[in-house]
Amino acid sequence: MNEEPHHHLVLQNSVVKVFEVELPARDAFLMHRHDTDDVAIVLSESATVSTAPGQADVLTMSKVGDVRFARSGRIHSVRNIGRTAHRMILIGLLQPQTGARNLCGTQVPESTSKCPAAAADANAPSSDVPQFETDEVRVTLTRVRPHAQANFGDAGGDDLIVTIDDAVIVSAAGAGTDQPLATGEPVWIAHGGAKRILRNNSEKDLRVVTVAFKP
Numbered sequence: 523m524n525e526e527p528h529h530h531l532v533l534q535n536s537v538v539k540v541f542e543v544e545l546p547a548r549d550a551f552l553m554h555r556h557d558t559d560d561v562a563i564v565l566s567e568s569a570t571v572s573t574a575p576g577q578a579d580v581l582t583m584s585k586v587g588d589v590r591f592a593r594s595g596r597i598h599s600v601r602n603i604g605r606t607a608h609r610m611i612l613i614g615l616l617q618p619q620t621g622a623r624n625l626c627g628t629q630v631p632e633s634t635s636k637c638p639a640a641a642a643d644a645n646a647p648s649s650d651v652p653q654f655e656t657d658e659v660r661v662t663l664t665r666v667r668p669h670a671q672a673n674f675g676d677a678g679g680d681d682l683i684v685t686i687d688d689a690v691i692v693s694a695a696g697a698g699t700d701q702p703l704a705t706g707e708p709v710w711i712a713h714g715g716a717k718r719i720l721r722n723n724s725e726k727d728l729r730v731v732t733v734a735f736k737p
Contacts, residue, residue, distance in 0.1 A: 526554040529612065533708045537735060538682060539614040540708045545570070550601035556594055558614040561661060563684050563731050564588035565706050568608035574598040584608065587686050587729055589653050589663060591622065591629040611684050611706050613733060619656040627653035629661075648672035659733055666728040671721040675711035679735040683709045683718070686729035713737070 523529055523541070528551055533540040539558070545551060545568075553573075564584045572580045574597060602608045622630045626637035638652060647670035653661045666672045675681050685703055700721070703709070711718055722728035 523554050523556055523614070526552050529554075533682075533710060535710065537616050537680070538710075538733075539616065540682070541612040541614070542706065543608075543610045543612050545600065545602045545608040547602050547605050547607060551599050553597065553599045556592065556596040556614070558594050558616055559619040559656075560592055560594075560615060561613040561731075561733055562588075562590040562592065563611045563613070563686065563706070564590070564609075565611065565686065566607060566609040567604075568602060568606055569604035570600050570602050570608055572598050572600045584610075587663075589627065589629060589661060589731055591654060591661070594618070609706070611708065613682065613684075613708075615659065615733075617658055619658055621657040622654065623656070624654050625652040625660075627651075627661075627663075629654045657736070659735055662732045662734065664730045664732060666720060666722040666730065668722060668725050668727065671719050672730075673717050673719055674730070674732060675715070675717040676713065677734060678713070679737045680713050681711040681735070682733045683711065683720075684731045684733075685720070686731065687724070687726070 528545050529541040529543050532542045565586060567586060568584045570582050623633040624630045624635040626635060628635060648664055648666045651663045653663055674683050685705055687705060709718060720730060
């Protein structure tokens with residue numbers, strides 16, 4: 523995957539390799555291999571067809587905000603049959619993932635959804651919907667309401683956050699200056715470091731995906 527020209531490495535450390543992926547309309551990936559389990563966060567609406575050796579083609583209709591989990595060892599090519607670019611952030615998890623199970627999502631085919639009960643608060647500035655987890659990570663979709671803010675990081679382990687929507691300002695809690703955060707830009711928050719405050723300056727919900735690494 524490192525050599526596939528539509529995959530651009532944007533962040534790497536000892537536990538993740540994060541790629542920004544953009545496949546123009548009517549274009550296709552080279553045949554490539556995924557050596558790690560990974561989490562994909564879709565940033566555009568698109569129609570793609572995946573081709574793998576010895577298997578039937580798979581049509582996928584993607585929409586903005588889709589979150590997916592896939593196992594290592596996949597060898598495939600993907601062609602974009604739509605009229606718009608297929609964009610996503612691909613997070614390669616360098617540690618093999620065990621015990622994958624759905625929470626409120628449906629990303630793990632062999633697992634039923636077991637959504638934790640949570641009291642809804644219509645006045646809360648943000649809401650969390652855990653998607654799935656493994657023994658090593660937990661993936662959560664957060665919605666920050668218009669003109670509200672939410673804290674991220676320092677929940678016991680390292681966190682990686684990726685915003686799905688525009689109009690976000692990020693700052694270190696209690697220090698530093700506000701900075702624009704582009705859609706899809708990954709932010710690594712090390713355990714024990716400063717939390718981050720995401721501010722939603724728009725008129726619609728801001729969606730944020732967190733991959734939390736368990737201690």
